[in-house]
Amino acid sequence: MSHDRIPLAGVIGSPVAxxxxxQLHTHWLKTLGIPGYYIPMDVxxxxxxxxxxxxxxTGFRGVNITVPHKEKALELADMVTDRATIIGxxxxxxxxxxxxxxxxxxDGYGFIENLRQNAPDWDPASGPAAVLGAGxxxxxxxxxxxDVGVPEILLSNRTRVRAETLQERFGRRVLVIDWVQAGxxxxxxxxxxxxxxxxxxxxxxxxxxxxGLRKGAVVTDLVYAPLQTRLLIEAEKVGCVTVDGLGMLLHxxxxxxxxxxxxxxxxxxxxxxxALR
Numbered sequence: 001m002s003h004d005r006i007p008l009a010g011v012i013g014s015p016v017a018x019x020x021x022x023q024l025h026t027h028w029l030k031t032l033g034i035p036g037y038y039i040p041m042d043v044x045x046x047x048x049x050x051x052x053x054x055x056x057x058t059g060f061r062g063v064n065i066t067v068p069h070k071e072k073a074l075e076l077a078d079m080v081t082d083r084a085t086i087i088g089x090x091x092x093x094x095x096x097x098x099x100x101x102x103x104x105x106x107d108g109y110g111f112i113e114n115l116r117q118n119a120p121d122w123d124p125a126s127g128p129a130a131v132l133g134a135g136x137x138x139x140x141x142x143x144x145x146x147d148v149g150v151p152e153i154l155l156s157n158r159t160r161v162r163a164e165t166l167q168e169r170f171g172r173r174v175l176v177i178d179w180v181q182a183g184x185x186x187x188x189x190x191x192x193x194x195x196x197x198x199x200x201x202x203x204x205x206x207x208x209x210x211x212g213l214r215k216g217a218v219v220t221d222l223v224y225a226p227l228q229t230r231l232l233i234e235a236e237k238v239g240c241v242t243v244d245g246l247g248m249l250l251h252x253x254x255x256x257x258x259x260x261x262x263x264x265x266x267x268x269x270x271x272x273x274x275a276l277r
Contacts, residue, residue: 007260007261008036009025009060009064009257010060010064011065012069013042013065014042014043014044017040019066020275024274024275027274028271032265036261048069062256062260064093065091070090071089073093077101079103083109083143087107089140091252092106092255104255106253107141107248107252109251109255112148113251114243114245115191117267118244118247119218122191124191125150128188129191130189131154131156137222139166141222143170146170150191154188156208158196160179179208183208186214190217191218192217194223194229200225214240219231220244220248224244224246227245246276249275
């Protein structure tokens with residue numbers, strides 16, 4: 001009788017209560033008239049494997065994976081997409097009919113789609129991109145930027161050695177800049193990305209000097225609480241094209257929803273409103 005099962009999906013992390021994904025997917029399920037559910041699940045690392053092996057037996061079509069399980073989920077999967085391998089982390093799992101777990105990473109896809117939707121004149125090939133931060137989000141961003149033809153990536157992180165690890169991973173198009181010099185690298189950048197959590201509610205501010213920002217550069221912040229970060233406010237004053245981080249969350253969810261529920265959802269103003277509720 002498995003074909004009559006209500007389709008289920010969700011997000012696994014620890015903590016997970018702050019995730020906006022349930023609001024987002026529930027909005028799409030309602031709008032598209034799909035009788036499914038998407039739920040947040042707080043799971044410890046010790047329980048992760050057991051949970052992932054059990055969920056497919058209960059009607060789950062797949063799950064999103066968030067901090068701190070993105071690397072572990074990649075290890076536990078039976079099949080892994082190329083982009084998840086390159087990034088070294090999984091944010092989306094699909095449970096196949098044969099019981100196998102397929103790991104993917106749609107963060108880089110979501111990042112690029114957000115820029116394409118909200119900065120339609122953006123030309124990634126026209127010059128270097130400056131990337132702040134060297135964590136998991138930076139990996140997805142760098143992989144995606146190189147993929148769409150950014151000629152050079154200027155990368156800066158508070159702990160330099162983490163940036164150097166990414167340079168080893170992605171090769172000579174990545175140039176590491178000391179954190180104290182991070183402001184200077186903005187002068188050459190046509191694309192600027194903050195992948196750190198600096199500037200987020202409850203976190204320290206992003207203190208990188210922003211007077212090097214170029215008019216016309218596309219500037220985006222992965223932080224979306226607040227929606228308008230200091231980086232975006234300052235960039236707007238200079239005449240940059242600014243793109244907030246919420247769109248990346250919305251767009252990375254599109255391919256996952258389509259795989260689980262069989263319909264491709266739209267990212268529109270109603271989608272944004274649902275995620276912000």
